[in-house]
Amino acid sequence: MSKEISGSVIHCKDARQMWLDLQERFSHVNIVQLFHIENEIHDxxxxxxxxxxxxxxxxxxxxxxxxxxxxxxxxxxxxxxxxxxxxxxxxxxxxxxxxxxxxxxxxxxxxxxxxxxxxxxxxxxxxxxxxxxxxxGKHTVQPEVAVFAVKGVGCDTELDDGGPRCGKCNKTNHVTKNCRAHLKCTLCD
Structure with a gap:
């Protein structure tokens, strides 16, 4: 019995022998990857x-x-x-x-x-x-949310002259809800 697999030919007496040969060739565990996963689980x-x-x-x-x-x-x-x-x-x-x-x-x-x-x-x-x-009596604040609250991301501020400053793009003359910094042309980016 012979079978071509991935460009190579396997010659065997029967299907069981072919299966054992294929199993030996392709069933190896990537030890390096396994080591890293075990290490991540441990840590x-x-x-x-x-x-x-x-x-x-x-x-x-x-x-x-x-x-x-x-x-x-x-x-x-x-x-x-x-x-x-x-x-x-x-x-x-x-x-x-x-x-x-x-x-x-x-x-x-x-x-x-x-x-x-x-x-x-x-x-x-x-x-x-x-x-x-x-x-x-309170809900625990998610750590990610707390970081944003401390940094003030998305919060509008005022300049010394009283004009608005966007909390999203940090530019003047508009506020976060009117910010267009995220808009891009899909054709030319």
Whole structure:
């Protein structure tokens, strides 16, 4: 049996042998890429991110990792144990990367038997975050929004002579809502 694939010809006795040959040629994991993803997962912590942003970042890294390295398909008990172990590791990583503001919910989550899935742990932490906002009587300002508020981006100012200055393009004689700095010709740019 022979088959031309990507400009090269594979000669094999049967389909199984051809499959094994193809698997050996093309199923290699990019170790450098895997190393970088593992490193990003290891270094991923909440810092100034919201719980939602932190979880989303971590989840996308896990998805990339899982696309490169998958648990072999089988129906035995060992696969279930490995899958459970991986899920436990994800839950632990998520909880370890949280800020100290979440120490109480982290401790109480770790005491649960069995340890919840990472999605359930995320739900518990998110519920704690929302409860803290309600208890404090205010809504937490997103860090990105706070930066804009401090810098005054988009805020109009007045010149010494009393004329307006646009907060968007910083030019005089108009205000942000009338700014045309973003308009460009689609033909000549």
């Amino acid at each position: 991923c912590v909440q810092k100034s991110m919201t719980v939602s942003s932190y979880f989303t970042k971590l989840k996308s890294l896990w998805d990339e990792h899982d696309a490169l390295v998958s648990i072999p398909a089988c129906r035995c008990e060992t696969k279930r144990e490995i899958t459970s172990y991986v899920e436990t590791q994800k839950t632990m990583k998520f909880l370890m990367g949280l800020n100290d503001l979440y120490a109480i919910v982290r401790s109480s989550t770790l005491l649960l038997e069995p340890l919840p899935t990472v999605n359930k742990a995320y739900t518990l932490v998110l519920r704690h975050e929302k409860q803290a906002e309600v208890s404090n």
